[in-house]
Amino acid sequence: MSVAATERIGRALISWYRSSGRTLRIRERTDPYSVLVVEVMAQQTQISRVETLAERFFARFPTLADLARAETAEVLEAWRGLGYNRRALALHRAAATAHALGGLPKEVEALQELPGIGPYTARAVAAIAYGGRSIPVDVNIARVVGRILGAEGSLKPRALQEAADRFGEPLGDGEAAAWAQAAMDLAATHCTAAAPRCGDCPIAADCASAGRVAAPPPRRERGSATPFPATRRWLRGRIIDELRDAGAEGAVITGARGLHDAGAVDAALEGLVAEGLVEPAGDGRVRLPRRAAQGAAPSIL
Numbered sequence: 257m258s259v260a261a262t263e264r265i266g267r268a269l270i271s272w273y274r275s276s277g278r279t280l281r282i283r284e285r286t287d288p289y290s291v292l293v294v295e296v297m298a299q300q301t302q303i304s305r306v307e308t309l310a311e312r313f314f315a316r317f318p319t320l321a322d323l324a325r326a327e328t329a330e331v332l333e334a335w336r337g338l339g340y341n342r343r344a345l346a347l348h349r350a351a352a353t354a355h356a357l358g359g360l361p362k363e364v365e366a367l368q369e370l371p372g373i374g375p376y377t378a379r380a381v382a383a384i385a386y387g388g389r390s391i392p393v394d395v396n397i398a399r400v401v402g403r404i405l406g407a408e409g410s411l412k413p414r415a416l417q418e419a420a421d422r423f424g425e426p427l428g429d430g431e432a433a434a435w436a437q438a439a440m441d442l443a444a445t446h447c448t449a450a451a452p453r454c455g456d457c458p459i460a461a462d463c464a465s466a467g468r469v470a471a472p473p474p475r476r477e478r479g480s481a482t483p484f485p486a487t488r489r490w491l492r493g494r495i496i497d498e499l500r501d502a503g504a505e506g507a508v509i510t511g512a513r514g515l516h517d518a519g520a521v522d523a524a525l526e527g528l529v530a531e532g533l534v535e536p537a538g539d540g541r542v543r544l545p546r547r548a549a550q551g552a553a554p555s556i557l
């Protein structure tokens with residue numbers, strides 16, 4: 257793709273974003289700590305839910321220092337409703353490490369050295385909070401970039417990141433964040449996975465895939481997927497919720513839960529303890545960990 261086309265796409269995308277992008281309260285928070293929290297929350301949780309629950313989290317932990325000093329149990333309690341609790345653990349550990357270093361670093365490489373922080377989150381923090389020019393690439397931005405280049409699904413992660421960064425090169429200070437947020441919104445409103453609306457897409461003139469995206473394969477028959485209450489994720493979430501309600505004393509977790517027999521509950525509890533999401537509390541009780549952040553973070557960011 258020519259430099260001129262790259263620049264045209266950037267201008268069109270950012271202009272469209274400023275006039276038609278989604279209005280999200282969480283985007284008004286551009287300090288490094290808030291960006292980190294919101295980006296971690298937004299992975300695997302609907303943005304409308306993050307809009308509501310992020311404010312509750314910030315009320316409880318207004319600063320990086322507040323989160324860094326909290327007990328793991330407090331962080332997990334504030335994470336209620338967001339799901340995928342391992343992310344809360346990873347965020348807590350990253351915050352504790354960054355606080356010990358004096359704050360969140362500015363550079364992508366330094367951010368990625370924090371426990372659990374991956375390439376996407378590091379670039380999102382660097383771009384939104386510090387004006388970095390590297391474009392964060394998640395599954396939505398990957399789809400948009402891949403389609404612009406006529407190479408959807410065929411670029412390996414490194415090539416995809418390099419392709420995205422070429423869009424960041426001609427941008428002004430702070431505009432990589434706007435580019436990324438514009439691409440996110442375009443992915444949600446026009447460049448959807450199943451049915452892109454190329455007809456009124458603001459960058460259709462320079463997109464190699466305009467009007468050419470093949471229809472996705474037919475979806476699986478409704479009802480053939482495992483119902484959520486039958487999944488291990490449901491069971492883990494249910495146990496964590498019980499322990500949120502139980503407080504510092506904890507609870508005895510035995511016996512069947514919903515569709516899961518006692519053996520499955522024991523196995524899920526064992527996994528939660530091994531991952532550091534739950535700790536023994538004596539007399540057969542377990543609870544959310546009443547300790548500071550510790551250990552290596554799961555690489556889920």
Ligand code: SF4
Binds near residue numbers: 446467
């Ligand atoms: S023209 Fe179509 S395929 Fe290309 S970015 Fe826009 S919506 Fe996506």
